[in-house]
Amino acid sequence: MPKKKTGQRKKADKQKERQKGIRSGNTEKPLPERPCNFVMVRFNIIPYGSFSRPNFLPPSQRVGADIEECDQCRRIQKNRAFCYFCAAVQRLPVCAQCGKQKCMAKMGDCVIKHSGQFTTGLGMVGAVCDFCEAWVCHGRKCLTTHACTCPLQDAVCTECQREVWSHGGRVFKCSYCMKFLCEDDQFEHQASCQQLDTESFKCKCASCNRLGQFSCMRCKVCFCDDHVKRKGFKYVRGQPIPCPKCNFDTQETKDMSINSE
Numbered sequence: 001m002p003k004k005k006t007g008q009r010k011k012a013d014k015q016k017e018r019q020k021g022i023r024s025g026n027t028e029k030p031l032p033e034r035p036c037n038f039v040m041v042r043f044n045i046i047p048y049g050s051f052s053r054p055n056f057l058p059p060s061q062r063v064g065a066d067i068e069e070c071d072q073c074r075r076i077q078k079n080r081a082f083c084y085f086c087a088a089v090q091r092l093p094v095c096a097q098c099g100k101q102k103c104m105a106k107m108g109d110c111v112i113k114h115s116g117q118f119t120t121g122l123g124m125v126g127a128v129c130d131f132c133e134a135w136v137c138h139g140r141k142c143l144t145t146h147a148c149t150c151p152l153q154d155a156v157c158t159e160c161q162r163e164v165w166s167h168g169g170r171v172f173k174c175s176y177c178m179k180f181l182c183e184d185d186q187f188e189h190q191a192s193c194q195q196l197d198t199e200s201f202k203c204k205c206a207s208c209n210r211l212g213q214f215s216c217m218r219c220k221v222c223f224c225d226d227h228v229k230r231k232g233f234k235y236v237r238g239q240p241i242p243c244p245k246c247n248f249d250t251q252e253t254k255d256m257s258i259n260s261e
């Protein structure tokens with residue numbers, strides 16, 4: 001085989017691997033564990049002497065007494081620089097990237113030096129993220145990486161079409177179609193999203209009358225085992241077949257519940 005081809009092949013394989021990672025979402029922490037999607041914290045009552053308590057756990061796993069609301073209007077909401085309801089500045093910023101609430105100068109890569117002193121509040125922040133509306137701390141790494149990796153970049157609720165700036169709550173992803181959901185819509189959407197209508201159980205291919213054995217929960221359509229496959233696409237044994245329309249992993253229709261109404 002000529003040399004040129006092997007190099008190209010290698011490149012293509014690498015890219016495929018990367019795309020697979022992106023598609024399956026395995027490379028990232030789930031949304032509820034991302035600091036920019038934490039609940040806003042008003043006070044964090046830390047017992048004296050335990051400053052090192054990690055604060056970057058999801059709210060449900062945190063110990064100690066966090067009061068999770070705006071300190072002005074007392075309404076509960078997602079971590080954000082300014083209260084969604086009354087626009088007050090968050091007193092106790094939590095970095096959208098690393099989740100810290102307190103900067104320990106010694107180990108930091110701080111763009112503002114505060115040698116020997118802890119800093120919290122506005123002394124710890126460097127920017128507000130345009131996507132998630134939360135503070136980013138003054139650490140160089142957080143400032144340079146957060147905006148490009150913010151998990152709420154295109155977080156528009158698939159039900160009500162509101163983005164992060166148009167509702168106060170946290171953002172969720174549907175566990176069936178993996179689309180974004182706001183706090184208000186998450187349960188109702190997921191209840192209906194796990195079902196397919198009986199009429200969509202036929203293979204999506206127009207000329208085909210067979211039952212679709214593979215279904216895409218994102219497009220809400222099924223494909224028979226012939227039409228789920230694309231020409232020239234390499235399938236990996238033991239891995240779910242990607243939807244020919246949207247590339248989302250399909251699942252076998254028999255594993256799903258059927259809405260027969």
Ligand SMILES: [Zn+2]
Nearest residue numbers: 070073083086
């Ligand atoms: Zn408020």
Ligand SMILES: [Zn+2]
Nearest residue numbers: 095098137142
């Ligand atoms: Zn940070």
Ligand SMILES: [Zn+2]
Nearest residue numbers: 103105108110
């Ligand atoms: Zn610092």
Ligand SMILES: [Zn+2]
Nearest residue numbers: 036129132150
């Ligand atoms: Zn962000």
Ligand SMILES: [Zn+2]
Nearest residue numbers: 157160182185
């Ligand atoms: Zn919504």
Ligand SMILES: [Zn+2]
Nearest residue numbers: 174176177193
């Ligand atoms: Zn869904």
Ligand SMILES: [Zn+2]
Nearest residue numbers: 203208224227
């Ligand atoms: Zn078919």
Ligand SMILES: [Zn+2]
Nearest residue numbers: 216219243246
């Ligand atoms: Zn699809």
